[in-house]
Amino acid sequence: PARLFSGMQPTADSLHLGNYLGALVNWVSMQETYDATYCVVDLHALTVSPDPEALRQRTRVTAAQYLAAGIDPERSTLFVQSHAPEHAQLAWLLNCLTGFGEAGRMTQFKDKTARFGADQQNVGLFAYPVLQAADILVHDADRVPVGEDQRQHLELTRDLAQRFNARYGETFVVPDVHIVAATAKVNDLQNPGAKMSKSASSPNGIIELLDDPKKTAKKIRSAVTDTGTEVRFDPAEKPGVSNLLTIHSALSGESIASLEDRFAGKGYGHLKVEVADVVVSALAPVRERALELLADPAELDALLARGAQRARERASAVLARAFDRVGLLPAP
Ligand code: TYM
Secondary structure (H helix, E strand, O other): OOEEEEEEOOOOOOOEHHHHHHHHHHHHHHOOOOEEEEEEOHHHHHHHOOOHHHHHHHHHHHHHHHHHHOOOOOOOEEEEHHHOOHHHHHHHHHHOOOOHHHHHOOHHHHHHHHHHOHHHOOHHHHHHHHHHHHHHHOOOOOEEEOOHHHHHHHHHHHHHHHHHHHHHOOOOOOOEEEOOHHHOOOEOOOOOOOEOOOOOOOHHHOOEOOOOHHHHHHHHHOOOOOOOOOOOOEOOOEHHHHHHHHHHHHHHOOOHHHHHHHOOOOOHHHHHHHHHHHHHHHHHHHHHHHHHHHOOHHHHHHHHHHHHHHHHHHHHHHHHHHHHHHOOOOOO
16 A cells, blocks of 8 residues: 655644644544554654653553544554654755755744744754654655645655656665645634644634643634624635634545535524534544543553564664665665
8 A cells, every 4th residue: 555654843842733633633534545653753843842751641642542533553663753763863965955045935933033043043943844854764754744844844855856867776765745725724723824833823713622621612602703694715805714714624524515505694693602512522532532641651662663673673774774875885
């Protein structure tokens, strides 16, 4: 089967609904047909200088949520990025192939430097997308399921693979990006023009997978909606209502058209109450299972160790190929 690779950063105490609908739900369904590898990208998280104890905890919490959402560690390879040093080693080769201007044009980097000032950022953040490219290429991935915000990083990955292949001969698979349009961008409940984001959203704008269900329902009931009263899907004119319809439809499976029909003449309040029910009943079992898994960290660590072993088998072969192509002597 074709190979799949994706990952998330352990940068918060919980994943949010954007991570879940934009990526994780698709990961779960895609593991049926692909040879899938899912990674907790802890090295990427270091770019925001986390507290060491928080990073340790968040790495386990992120892995537990993958499992709780339905990633099957027998079928798929599940591991922590830093446990496979080949990722960072390949990133160095790719750093030496990436232009300064090229890295500087990445919008996630530009947004952060614009918001907080370039002096506040580290070189790791600048090189972040190159490490991401290494993650993907070192696993010979054919496809990468992500949300819309990752498109540019995936384009860079493809460019780097092609550049390396052109310079040194066929070495890397050039991966396809896989974005599920309907859920590619889940928006902030309080600021529905912007994506739900762990770094930019206010606490009330984010639905966390591990939030208490009462808190989740409350956040949805107090979501910002739009002027007017009509429940209609129109992201430009009605970003708040449209976001709620997207979330409902993605979790319930009911089409947006059918939701518009059912809520005709009913007003926003009814919609919010139902969306809250749908979200809470979808997330409650995921939350419970994640908390169960976290109660036994030794078992979780053992599972991640087995995953790392599998990941390294593939990554070390690809890395050896790349080292040889660029002219590094075989390691003694
Ligand atoms: P991260 O950790 O920011 O996000 C994880 C995944 O969640 C998706 N996502 C969203 N989807 C829809 N709506 C939203 N509001 C939303 N917010 C986040 C992201 O698109 C992503 O799929 N750079 C990556 C991590 C990474 C990676 C990789 C991904 C590192 N190496 C290799 C794929 C392959 C990131 O920051 O994800």
